Structure formats: structure tokens, C-alpha cells
Amino acid sequence: MISLVVVGLALGAVVVAVGRAAADQDHLRRLTFGRWAALNALAEVRLNEPFPAVGSRTGDVEIGPFRYRWRMVVNDTDEPEVRRMDIEVIERDTELRQTVVGFAGQ
Numbered sequence: 001m002i003s004l005v006v007v008g009l010a011l012g013a014v015v016v017a018v019g020r021a022a023a024d025q026d027h028l029r030r031l032t033f034g035r036w037a038a039l040n041a042l043a044e045v046r047l048n049e050p051f052p053a054v055g056s057r058t059g060d061v062e063i064g065p066f067r068y069r070w071r072m073v074v075n076d077t078d079e080p081e082v083r084r085m086d087i088e089v090i091e092r093d094t095e096l097r098q099t100v101v102g103f104a105g106q
Helices: 002-048
Strands: 055-063 066-076 082-091 097-105
Touching (some): 002 055, 002 082
Antiparallel strands (some): 066 082, 082 097
């Protein structure tokens, strides 16, 4: 009888661990796609404007099964020929946020 209780507790712990692993895997997948969305936005700006104007811009992107909204803020740096680009990406369904920083120079 005691062994059945032990086995039952062990199986319960295994089920909880598997559930957490699945949730973690989904979270990491969403973060990965979000990072790709941010890097794609950064690459598009670099291709279209090698030295982007100071200011902000926004956009929407669908990458994989997820939809993201991104916002890029371009600022001057202490070096006049270098601009800093901060891109924040927000997943539309979960509001999961992350930021990528890039630089552009003349």
C-alpha cells in the first residue's frame, strides 16, 4: 500500500514537470520568434536607410505563427557618425516584450 502512494506521488511530480517543460518550451519559442522579428526590422531599416534619421517608427510583422508589433527609436550617440537603434517587440497575443539594440554608421 505504501509503495502505491509513493508511485502515485512520483507520477504526480512527473506530470507537473512535463507540464512546466511544455510551458517553458512555448515561452522560449515565442521569445525566439520575437527576437527574429526584431532583427528583421533592424535589417530592413539598415537596408533601406544605411544611416537612419533620428526619431521613432512602428510596424507590424507576422513571423511563424505569431504576430508582433515593433517600435524602433533611433537616437544620436556621442559619436556624430553613429546612430543607436532600440527596437522593442511586443507579441500581440501575450504582450511578451523584448528589446534588441543595433547601431548604424556613416
